Amino acid sequence: MVRVSTSSRDDLAESLRERGLRVTPQRRAILAAFSAGENGHVTADDVFERAVAGLPELSRATVYNTLGELVRVGLLQRVDGAGPTLYDPNLDRTHHHFRCLRCGSLSDIHLEGEEDVQLAESGYVVERTRVTLEGLCPTCATTGDRRR
Amino acid sequence: MVRVSTSSRDDLAESLRERGLRVTPQRRAILAAFSAGENGHVTADDVFERAVAGLPELSRATVYNTLGELVRVGLLQRVDGAGPTLYDPNLDRTHHHFRCLRCGSLSDIHLEGEEDVQLAESGYVVERTRVTLEGLCPTCATTGDRRR
DNA sequence: ACCTAGCTTAGATCGCATCTAATTTACGAC
């Protein structure tokens, strides 16, 4: 096998090792698939397609296993909804999502004033808050109002 | 077939007719399945099990078709997440959800101060807001901290 | 009583995800 010299800033490998995960070619390829993307919200299948291009032996099971591990250690966030699960590498704790009801796109958004929101009921231990706004994205809002 | 006398307050039938949907025994049974439930967050399969008990010919396809129609006309709300889709008959626009990371239960919650939250980005047309808090529900928070 | 768009049906099919059991590999210990 060709020995690939580690790049001077091998962040990906380091972030895995820090969390007790082994570094494998498969995991490098899977992590690299997120840098390749535009908005960063990708399906497991997107990741597989991108990663298998440079690693033909890759199995889908590995993609699912690895995505699960990466979510577990906090390097990715799952975004569930209708359709396949999306994985979001944006770890900014203050960002939320907007889902367009017309084109189906998912975008990152930010909210102002959310720090003052209180849970009315007591007894719950809140670990995280997921906010998803739904409606029309800027593109769809200006190109007609039909719902798909 | 036995003619069932309509109850004095046949809300279910009326709410269907108002929205241009026909009233059928299947749809009555499906709607009735929501009254039978405790918290009201049920899966399509829960609905099928409850409804088929009194209507043995009922098909799953009808349950899915009908749930889809009821969501479309606004009588139910879909709640997506990991696992099967839940259907929520609580139409209170101000309620949100709490998902317990230990037992998986979904509860209705209310938030205070949310009316002051603003979307930082512009160009979006917001139709609805979904907020899901995650963590430990009151029961799980007081009976140990292990994650399932 | 009739007509027909709307509804229901059993069963096939689909898509996403997970599981299985065998094999390979990363990497710490020596």
Added chain:
DNA sequence: GTCGTAAATTAGATGCGATCTAAGCTAGGT
């Protein structure tokens, strides 16, 4: 460098929730 082992990977089977199909039935208007 080599060894040992737990961790990771694999192809393919399996599972589950949901949707589709094509044929038959029915609610409700006229």
